[in-house]
Ligand SMILES: Nc1nc2c(ncn2[C@@H]2O[C@H](COP(=O)(O)OP(=O)(O)OP(=O)(O)O)[C@@H](O)[C@H]2O)c(=O)[nH]1
């Protein structure tokens with residue numbers, strides 16, 4: 575296909591943002607809130623979803639695909655099929671990765687990668703510290719604010735900071751479950767808690783709510799309406815700062831020439847090496 579040749583080298587360098595964390599903490603919801611649409615499946619149940627990337631397309635309509643490694647195949651999918659596979663625990667077809675290219679998303683250059691949630695026992699299997707071209711990747715460690723400082727999370731941050739540096743940020747999601755003084759206290763104490771754990775170069779820490787953010791542009795949204803103003807304002811401000819962190823990461827990388835094709839994305843070094851590190855998740 576002729577389109578596969580367009581912008582090849584540039585596309586390989588597309589900067590990626592990886593969303594990692596335990597299951598059910600709101601990784602998919604966070605991406606949906608950033609994109610201001612329901613691009614990904616989010617649910618209370620453990621999704622065991624395949625890793626999925628979302629990026630921009632220059633075309634008017636959305637495109638979806640699933641990747642089969644052994645056959646080197648990229649299957650184009652319809653939106654319904656995309657959601658079905660995302661929810662299919664058995665994944666009989668043996669796909670290892672999903673992709674969505676969406677028109678008019680707020681990031682022109684970033685590839686957002688949603689990962690399967692780790693349950694706390696399986697956490698140690700997930701490690702992206704050996705990612706190829708980590709300078710092209712931002713790592714968002716997503717936690718539930720009520721147990722953001724779990725030992726396995728702190729260990730994960732500690733082992734990945736030397737690789738990702740400033741491009742590792744922490745999100746303490748579901749801050750809407752707490753009151754304003756609790757949110758402030760956690761945010762203020764987080765750096766000391768991290769230092770006490772031996773994490774010297776403390777990463778940026780955002781206490782926010784994907785749920786409130788998603789509803790933000792819906793006038794008179796009932797959930798926002800029910801949430802105390804102070805909580806809403808804290809969460810909104812923190813989400814804005816988090817969004818800016820992504821824009822800054824995007825701006826630090828040269829814009830690529832034209833939106834990459836599915837094939838280029840699947841073959842890019844970051845995604846290829848990410849799949850290798852996810853050995854168990856792709857089985
Ligand atoms: N109250 C509240 N609920 C949230 C928030 N973000 C996500 N949720 C809910 O938490 C549940 C899990 O959200 P997901 O986005 O599916 O979480 P995930 O980390 O992608 O989960 P897995 O893919 O299973 O690992 C869903 O029921 C969401 O509606 C939030 O900011 N506040």
Ligand SMILES: [Mg+2]
Pocket residue numbers: 601602603615616621623688689691
């Ligand atoms: Mg998810």
